[in-house]
Amino acid sequence: MSPNEILIHDHLVSRRQQLAGVTDLPEHPRMIDLLLEVDSALERLDHGDWGLCTICHGPVESDRLLTDPLVSVCLDCLTIEQRSALEHDLATASQIQSALLPARLVETPAWEIASVYEPLGAVSGDYIDVIKSVNGSGHPLVTLGDVAGKGVAAAMVMSHLHALLRSLIQLDLPLPELLDRANAMLLAATTASSYATLVVIRLFPDGTAEVANGGHEPPIAVRSDGVEPLPVTGMPVGLLPSVSFRTHRIRLEPGDSLLLFTDGLSEAPDENGSEFGRRRAASIAGRNQGKSAAAILASTREELDAFLDGGQPADDLSLMAIRRL
Numbered sequence: 467m468s469p470n471e472i473l474i475h476d477h478l479v480s481r482r483q484q485l486a487g488v489t490d491l492p493e494h495p496r497m498i499d500l501l502l503e504v505d506s507a508l509e510r511l512d513h514g515d516w517g518l519c520t521i522c523h524g525p526v527e528s529d530r531l532l533t534d535p536l537v538s539v540c541l542d543c544l545t546i547e548q549r550s551a552l553e554h555d556l557a558t559a560s561q562i563q564s565a566l567l568p569a570r571l572v573e574t575p576a577w578e579i580a581s582v583y584e585p586l587g588a589v590s591g592d593y594i595d596v597i598k599s600v601n602g603s604g605h606p607l608v609t610l611g612d613v614a615g616k617g618v619a620a621a622m623v624m625s626h627l628h629a630l631l632r633s634l635i636q637l638d639l640p641l642p643e644l645l646d647r648a649n650a651m652l653l654a655a656t657t658a659s660s661y662a663t664l665v666v667i668r669l670f671p672d673g674t675a676e677v678a679n680g681g682h683e684p685p686i687a688v689r690s691d692g693v694e695p696l697p698v699t700g701m702p703v704g705l706l707p708s709v710s711f712r713t714h715r716i717r718l719e720p721g722d723s724l725l726l727f728t729d730g731l732s733e734a735p736d737e738n739g740s741e742f743g744r745r746r747a748a749s750i751a752g753r754n755q756g757k758s759a760a761a762i763l764a765s766t767r768e769e770l771d772a773f774l775d776g777g778q779p780a781d782d783l784s785l786m787a788i789r790r791l
């Protein structure tokens with residue numbers, strides 16, 4: 467067994483013990499079914515055919531196995547009923563995720579914050595949030611991140627990250643400490659492959675922006691005298707224990723802005739495989755200096771469409787523009 471399979475094996479054995487306790491109650495037929503499914507997965511792990519479809523013997527999709535190690539049939543071999551149940555689950559997941567998103571345009575007396583969120587499938591591993599005023603302080607806090615991996619597994623980590631940051635943000639901590647705690651909590655609650663790149667920005671009424679960047683694509687500051695990528699100030703969260711985070715402070719004048727994006731923009735490939743690139747994103751932002759946050763995003767989105775030239779996006783896409791009023 468691979469190290470991953472040993473982990474899953476141990477996890478299933480402990481799940482089996484928990485279930486066995488419950489099935490003493492005769493009125494739990496679903497528990498007995500579940501117990502049989504766990505036993506069957508354990509048997510497949512022992513025989514070395516866990517992760518293979520029991521019908522066609524091809525590999526089962528790895529992101530489905532990651533969220534449910536009991537899965538034993540690949541997507542192609544599902545019955546029509548099973549497939550429609552799965553589609554229903556995904557539609558529900560998509561609705562739940564949409565409810566976590568901020569309004570497309572958030573305005574405070576000193577700032578306007580526009581965002582675009584486009585999942586590739588039903589759900590996305592991208593993460594964006596805007597908290598208009600933390601504890602009534604009048605200082606908005608903005609986050610944008612990207613969970614490693616794709617699909618449902620990444621979306622589950624995204625919603626976990628959303629919940630833990632929402633509660634940490636209420637503590638009004640300095641940003642390095644906020645990221646430090648988020649890092650420890652994500653490490654404790656998820657698997658080693660579950661981590662996220664993350665930018666957190668605290669905005670002040672005088673035009674100061676405090677930026678902490680855990681391994682994410684550098685935000686671009688757009689000012690009347692030019693564009694400037696902001697530094698990465700730490701590691702992605704949930705990747706390694708005891709890493710330290712720093713912050714970077716900048717001052718924006720009225721009309722200046724910040725452009726944030728996920729690699730769904732910077733790494734979007736055209737038909738020849740060349741990437742959209744950070745430079746192109748920066749130059750679009752520069753050309754739109756002084757325009758509204760929504761206009762900056764609309765222009766970026768249009769340029770991406772032109773670059774893809776009819777081709778489909780290859781990844782989740784999130785964009786955010788923050789403009790000082």
Ligand SMILES: [Zn+2]
Nearest residue numbers: 519522540543
């Ligand atoms: Zn199959």
